[in-house]
Amino acid sequence: MSTEVVATAAISAEQPQSPSAPTQQNTVTKVNLLGMSRPQLEKFFEDIGEKKFRAGQVMKWIHQFFVTDFAEMTNISGKLREKLDKLCEIKAPEVVHKNYSKDGTRKWVFRVGEGDGSLVETVLIPAEHRSGLRRTLCISSQVGCALDCSFCSTGKQGFQRDLTPDEIIGQLWVANYSYMEDVPVADRERSVTNVVMMGMGEPLLNYDAVLSSMRIMLDDFAYGMSKRRVTLSTSGVVPKIDQLVKDIDVALAISLHAPNDELRNELVPINKKYPLEQLIAACQRYIAKDGNESSRKHVTIEYVMLDGVNDHPEHAQQMIKLLKNLPSKINLIPFNPFPHAPYGRSSRNRIISFQKTLSDAGFVCTIRQTRGDDIDAACGQLVGQVADRTRRAEQWKKKVAQQNEIMRSQG
Template sequence: MEPQAARGVLVEKVPLESYVPPAKPSLVGLSRAELAERLGGIGVPEGQRKMRVQQLWHWMYVRGVQTFAEMTSVSKAVRADLEQHFTVARPEVVAEQISEDGTRKWLLRLPSGLAGERAHEVECVYIPETDRGTLCVSSQVGCTLNCSFCHTGTQRLVRNLTPGEIVGQVMVARDRLNDWVDRETPNGNRLVTNIVMMGMGEPLYNFDAVRDALAIVSDNEGIGISRRRITLSTSGVVPNIVRAGEEIGVMLAISLHAVRDELRDELVPLNRKYPIAELLEACRNYPGLSNSRRITFEYVMLKGVNDSLDDAKRLVKLLKGIPAKINLIPFNPWPGSAYECSDWTQIEAFSEYVFNAGYSSPVRTPRGRDILAACGQLKSETEKLSARERQALRAMAMTD
C-alpha cells in the first residue's frame, strides 16, 4: 500500500523501477539524430545515414511495417545488419476488449530487459465517433498520483514509459485498425485522428519522454497527427505547464474537479503542492492561449461532493479571463469506489449555469464503461491480478 498523505502534506509515489532495454531494442521512438547514431554504431557510412534515416522513418511511421524485411528500398546488407541488432517492435497486445458502443481497449505488454522478470502492462483505449477517432494513450506504468476518484490512481507507480512505448501505442492502434497509408475505405479517412494523453499516468511527470514521443506522432513526414488534434491532460504539475506549451505545443487539459482547495486537496492530492491559484496562473501564461486555442478544464461530477450550483458559480468566477472550455464528466464507477455519479438533472443544471456564463460546457458521454475503459477506470491487468491475490490473502487471514 502507498503511504497516505497527512493533512496538508503531499506524499508522492516514487517509481519502483527504471526501464531496462531488451537485448535487441526497438528503433520505434528514436529521434532522427538518435537513429543516425544507431546506424553509425552498426557501420553505416556517415554519408549514407541521412538517407537511411529517412527510409527508416518512412517505413516505420508512414507504412507501419513490423519487420526490416518489408523495407524493400533499403539494401539487403543494411537490412541484415538492422535485423541482427534491432527490431521495429511495438508493445504486444495481450488482450482486446470491444465495448457495445464500439470503444476498444487494449492491454499492452511492454518488452522486459530482465530475464525472468514479469513484463509490465498498460492500457490504451480507442474511441470511435462520427467525426473523429480518439486514442487515449498512457504515459506511465501505474500512476504518480493518488486522486481519490480515479481507479488508475490507486496503482503503484512502477516506472515511466519510454518515447518508443508511447509512440508504440499509436502504432498498435493503427495495426489493429488497419489504419496505415494503404488502408482502403470508402472516404479514405484515417480512423485514428486525435490523441489524448489521458491514459495511465501523469504526462508532465514523464515530461521528456512525452515531449519526444509527441514530436514523432505529430511529424508531418510520419504519423502526421496535427498538434491541434493532440491534447495533454495534467492534474496540475505547475512548473511544467508553461514548459509544455513551449516545448510540446499541443492542446492543454487540466483535471480540475473542484473549486475549493480543501476539497481539491482530497480529490487531487497534488493540489497540496500546487494549489488552485498557482495552477490557474500557470494556465493564464500558457503559450499560444487564445479563443481558438482554449484550455479544457475537466470536471468529474460527484454526487453531493462538487456538483452544487454554488460550485458552478465558483467555477465560472475562477476561470474568468482564461479562454476555456469545461468538460463535465459523469463519474464512471469502479470496484471499491466511495463516490457516486451526480444525478442527471443536477449535471444538466450545472452545465446550463456554466453555459449561460459564456463557457462551452459539454457533458462527456461515457464510453466503454462495460469494459472499464471510461475516464478514470484504466488499470493494468497485472495490477488487477495482484489486487485479487491480495483480496484472497485477506479472506484467508480472516478465516484463520
Template sequence: MTTNLLDLDLEGMAAFCERLGEKRFRATQLFRWIHQRGASDFAQMSDLAKSLREKLAGCAHVAAPPILKEHVSHDGTIKWLFDVGGGNAIETVFIPEDDRGTLCISSQAGCAVGCRFCSTGHQGFSRNLTTGEIVAQLWWAEHQLRARLGTAERVISNVVMMGMGEPLQNYSALVPALRTMLDDHGYGLSRRRVTVSTSGVVPMMDRLGQDCPVALAVSLHAPNDALRDHLVPLNRKYPLQELLAACRRYLEHAPRDFITFEYCMLDGVNDRPEHARELIALVGPQAADGGVPCKFNLIPFNPFPASGLQRSPAAAVTAFARMLSDAGIVTTVRKTRGDDIDAACGQLAGDVQDRTRVHERMAKRRTITIKPAA
C-alpha cells in the same frame, strides 16, 4: 541488446543512422517505413540499401509489447491490454466516431498522483513507460485497424494522452513520442489533435509549452484548494492559483486558444450550484483576474467499489452545465463510451505491481470529511 526503433523520434533516428555510417535521408526512409507503413521486417524495406538492411538486422528491431487481451464494446470502442513486463500491463482505448478516430494512450504503468475518483490511481504506480512503449500503442493500433478495415487511409485522427499515468511525470519519454506523432514522416497529426492531459504538474506545463506545445487538458475537478487537495493530491504542491497562472502561460504557445478543464462529476462532492458559482468566479470571463480562456468537459463519474464515490444524477450535471454556459463558459458533457468493457474515463486500471503503498494512503484519505462550499 538491439535498439527498438520505436524509441526514436526522427532526430534520434538520424543520430542512430549516423552511428551506422548512413546519411540522414536513410533515417527518413526508415522512419516512413516504420510509422507510415507499419513495417517491422527490415527485409521488406525495399528502397533501403541491402547493406543497411543487413546492419539493421543485427542491431535493431521494431516491436510493440505483446497484447494480452482485446475487448470490444457494444458501441465499437476497443480496449487493448499490453504486457509491458515485470508483471505490469497497460491499457489503450480506441474510440471510433463518425468524424474521427481517437486513441487514448497510457504513459505510465499505474499512476503516482492518486486522484480519489480514478481507478488507475487506486492501482498504484510501478514505472514510467519508455518512448517506444508510448509510441507502440499508436503504431500497433493504427496498422492493426487499417488491416482490419482493409484501408491504407489513416484511421486514428486524434490522440489523447489520457490513459494510465500522469504524462508530465514522464516528460523525457513523452516529448519524443509526441514529436513522432506530429512528424509529417511519422503520423502527421495536427498539434490541435494531440492532447496531453495533466493533473497540474506546473513546471512541466511550462516546459511543454516551450518544447512541444500541443492541446492541453487539465484535470481540475474542484473549484477550491481545500476540495482539490482531497480529490487531486498534487494540488497540495501546485495549488489552484499556480495552476491557473501556468494555464495562462501555456496559452501563449498553445495550438488552441483555450485550455480544456476536465471535471469529474461526483454526487454531493463537487456538483452543487455553489461549486459552479465558485468555478465561474475562478476561471470565467468575469473573474477578478480575467479568468482563463477555457472549455469545460463535464465527465460522468464511472463508479468502482474502492472509491466510495457516486455519479452525479443527470439532472445535477445538466443544471451544472447550464450555470457554466450561462456565465459564458463553453461547456460540454462527455458521452460515456466503452463503460461495458471498463474503458471509460477513470476506469483504466490494467495490472500494476504497485510499489507506492497506495492502498494505505487511499484509506487515510477516505476518512476525511469534505465540507460543502460556502
C-alpha cells in the same frame, strides 16, 4: 545503446568471425527503432556509417505503412536491410488482451517489462464529427500513477515506473495497425485522428519520454498529426507546464475536478503542492503564445461529476469565478464507478443543471458521452496490473476490507 556498442555491433554484423575464432555469446541487445524520434534515428544511422536521410525512409515504413520486417522496406538496399535486421527491431509492447465494445470503442491491455511484467491499458474512442469519423486514442504514460486522485481507479493500483518512448508510441502504432492487419502494405492509412495523453499515469511526471513521443506523433515522416489533435492532460504539475511551453505546441487539458483548494486538496492531492492560483496562472502563460497556428487558444477543463461532492450550484459559481480570465472549454465527465469507490455519479439532472449554469455564463461546456463502459474502458476505469512499488494498492485493499468489516459488524 552507446555509439561504441552500436559501431561494434555494426562491424560484427558486416565481418563475421572466422570459423577458428572462439565462439562468444552475443550480448548486444537489438535497438528498438519504434520509439526513436527523427533526430535520434538520424544520429543512429550516422553512428552505423549510413546517411542520415535513411531515418526518414525508415520512419515512414514504421509509422505510415506499419511494417516491422526490414525485408519489406523496398526502397532500402538489400545490404542495409540485412544490417538493420542484425542490429535492430521494431517492437511494440505485447498485447495480452483486446476487447472491442458494441459502441465501437476498442481497448488493449499491454504487458510491459520483463517476465510477467506489469499491465497497462489503452482505449480508442470513435465518434462522428462534422469533419468525418474521429478516432481518439487515450494513451498511458506510466505503469500505474503516483498521484492517487481519490476518484480514479488507476491511482488505487499504485505506481511502478515510467513508460519508455517505444512503449508509449507503441500504443498508437498498435491502435492504427488494428484497422489494417489484412490491408496490403501499399494501401495502409493511419486511422487514429486524435491522441490524448490521458490514460494511466501523469504525463508531465514522465516528461522526456512523453515529449519525445508527441514529437513523433507530429512528425510528417511519422503520424503527421495536427498539433490541435494532440492533447496532453495533466493534474497540474505547474513547473512542467511552463517547460512544455518552450518545448512543443500541443493542446493542454487540466484535470480540475474541484473549483476551490479545500475540495481539490481532497480529490487531487497534488493541489497541496501546486494550488489553484498557481495552476490557473500557468495555464494563462501556456496559452499566451502568439500566432494563428498555435494550438494554445484555450485550455480544456476536465471535471468529473461526483454526486454530492463537487456538483452543487455553488461549485458552478466558483468555477465561473475561477476561470473567468482563462480561455477554456469545459468538459463535464459523469463519474464511472469502480469497485469500492467512495463516490457515486451525479444525477443526469444535476449534471445538466451544472452545464446550464456554466453555459449561461458564456463558457463552452459539454457533457462527455460515456463510451466503452461495457469493457471497462470509460474514463477513470483504466486499472491494469501494476507491480506496485508504493504499496498503495495493498493499503487500499486493506482499507476496503476494514470498511467492509465495520459495515458487517453494524449489521
